[in-house]
Amino acid sequence: MPQHLIRKLEQFACLAPADKRALEDAAARKVRLFGPHQDIIGEGDEPEHVNLILEGWACRYKQLEDGRRQIISFFLPGDLCDPHVFVLREMDHSIGTITPVRLAEIHRDQILHVTEEHPRITQALWWEMLVTAAIQREWTVNLGQRTGRERIGHLLCELFIRLRGVGLTEGDSCLLPVTQVDLGDATGLSNVHVNRVLQELRASGLIVLRGKRLTIPDLEALQRVALFNLNYLHLYREGPDFDANGSDQPLA
Amino acid sequence: MPQHLIRKLEQFACLAPADKRALEDAAARKVRLFGPHQDIIGEGDEPEHVNLILEGWACRYKQLEDGRRQIISFFLPGDLCDPHVFVLREMDHSIGTITPVRLAEIHRDQILHVTEEHPRITQALWWEMLVTAAIQREWTVNLGQRTGRERIGHLLCELFIRLRGVGLTEGDSCLLPVTQVDLGDATGLSNVHVNRVLQELRASGLIVLRGKRLTIPDLEALQRVALFNLNYLHLYREGPDFDANGSDQPLA
DNA sequence: CGGCGGCTTGAGCTGGATCAATTACCGTGG
DNA sequence: CCACGGTAATTGATCCAGCTCAAGCCGCCG
Structure with missing residues (x-):
């Protein structure tokens, strides 16, 4: 099911068949459907699990009291909405669909389990988090200067x-x-x-x-x-013999 | 030395004396001084360690070819410049000082070691990373709508x-x-x-x-x-008996 | 004392906003 | 097949927040 996530992660790391199976398994537990223009989770809600977009487009957005609305980022198929968000008590923004969306709800324990067993996935998720942050920074530049x-x-x-x-x-x-x-x-x-x-x-x-x-x-x-410079997407790839075990994961 | 970092983390978690000692130790290994308006690390460089600001102000910024410059975030005393950045091959932006800066260079192994031994610190660093990301999102709103x-x-x-x-x-x-x-x-x-x-x-x-x-x-x-809403800084605090061991750390 | 970086102020210009229609593009029901 | 209603795209006209250019000023330091 999560071909898009797998494909995305493979831009960075080489995943073994077992890694892919683990991701497929985690993404198959609970699948939900949303219509277009629906909130997946709202500001103030308590996040309970990680959402993985399987199909369709969604976005992160924030609305000011007077109605002005800023889309903060787009979620495309294969994107994870914050693989760690439950450290925080409540959402400071909303996530809503643009098109109809099919997504997998992944329980935090699942994430924990998968990353414990699969260092390559851990490494790849780190990469995906860091690229997400880089995209956010680039949006700052976009809005501020362009x-x-x-x-x-x-x-x-x-x-x-x-x-x-x-x-x-x-x-x-x-x-x-x-x-x-x-x-x-x-x-x-x-x-x-x-x-x-x-x-x-x-x-x-x-x-x-x-x-x-x-x-x-x-x-x-x-x-x-x-003035688009590709570098912030960090699309280099480790060699085919890349092995996450060889390089320690920070914070893990 | 890293009183500011400790103080910041204590907004979220209760650190034991041993936790604080570990942070103090990690921050004391290698201290560097910078003058004002100097680059700490530039776009394209390979990050080698985590920088912890001990004193002074710095900023993350990005410069377009034609000279336009966007400051992407400010680093204040106690701020860590990306506790995980070495997953990526090279910097997609620069970090420069504003005032003279005293900072600690923390080796990745140090980080790894500290977080392995001190789950409360791990948890607190997660919090700090997530708040940093939330600040970046808020800047997006700031530039886009206000x-x-x-x-x-x-x-x-x-x-x-x-x-x-x-x-x-x-x-x-x-x-x-x-x-x-x-x-x-x-x-x-x-x-x-x-x-x-x-x-x-x-x-x-x-x-x-x-x-x-x-x-x-x-x-x-x-x-x-x-239109400033405090919520994105996530300044609630866990109870004094908060214990990170009780709540699993994601991705770790 | 002179130079320089940073702050202020004035004047005029413009990218992009707002307001207000009008038109194209569906999907739906008759 | 067509009429209908709603959403999205387009166009025109006017306005203004914020830009640029340019000059003056202030405080600090060598």
Whole structure:
């Protein structure tokens, strides 16, 4: 079931068949379905388990008292919503679906068990946590320094490359099941302005966007326009003989 | 030496004397001094150890090719710069000082050793990592949704409360050793505009700022103006009989 | 005393916001 | 097959928060 997670982790580590089976097992215990635009967990709730997105898109968001809403990150298939969140008492933000979502609820004991038995997975989850943090930092840069066109371009690059990492692109295109309002909430722009920026990107041939399908004919060109530097996604890969046992896991 | 770190962690967990000794020991091995406006580690470098700020202010930042610079987070005394960073091959951002800084370089094995022997510390470091991530998310909201005055107000609230947590406030005031350019780089505003916002906050009596000393006569008022909600700092505290052994550590 | 980094202030400009329609795109029921 | 209703995309017009440029000022240090 969790092919996407496995595929993602394999960008970093080589997992043995037993590792994969352990992940499959953990993700099969409890599967839940959500409709579009539904909260998976809300601010103030107590997190009880780790959610693994199996299918569909979701997002982390925060709403200010006066209604302004910021999307803090997108969750794509294969993404884990905080593999450790139960250390904290309550959620300081919400997680909601964008499309219909199928997810696996993984109990904390499961996580504990899997990571105890499978050092490669532990190592790979560390990598995934650190990359998630790096993405969050990059969003800070995006919102703080980039212009509208750069922000949107950057976000599209990131999403495309992340989707590619879990096998959800076809050639130079992918699905982009978000509204322009969502894009605005993620980039700190108004929906009207998002619309205009998208037109501009279309007009300069940097993207093709029809319905929910995004095509990026020349990814490098878009990256250039958006000042997108791949390094923060840390997509190097350890050698095939990589063995997590050989390198100690910090904090573990 | 690492009183600030200990004090910070004690906001969350009760540390035994042995725990504190272990932290003191780890932080005493290798101490380094930096001048102001110096890089501690740069983008592209390979991280070799964990840095613990003992004294002074530093920041994480990222510079775009054309010179635009975003401060991604501030490091205050007691802050750890990524207690796990060596999982990644190279830095995707830089860390630089603001004031002169005294820091402890902690070797990864040290961290490993301390966390193996001291579950309460492990738990507390998890808490600190998660709060760091929450702060990063809040910055995303800050940059994406808040107005200039709200952004600056929010940042000042956050810094004040974090400083208070490590014992570096005196009553309603603290040191704020950053330039207005720095504040601009952190909030995505121009230095000129930062200046005007500060004037405005001063004029409305929300802050007193003379030289490097910031006074917040009415913190709640400033919080209200900045739409600052304390919850993301997770400053509840476990009971005095809290014992990390009783609650499993995830991923460990 | 002169130089320099940082703070202030003024003036004019603009990226992006807001407000207000209008139009395209469904999915649904008749 | 079409009419209907709701959501999302688009367009136009106007406004403003925050930017840029430029100059002056202040305090500190060599």
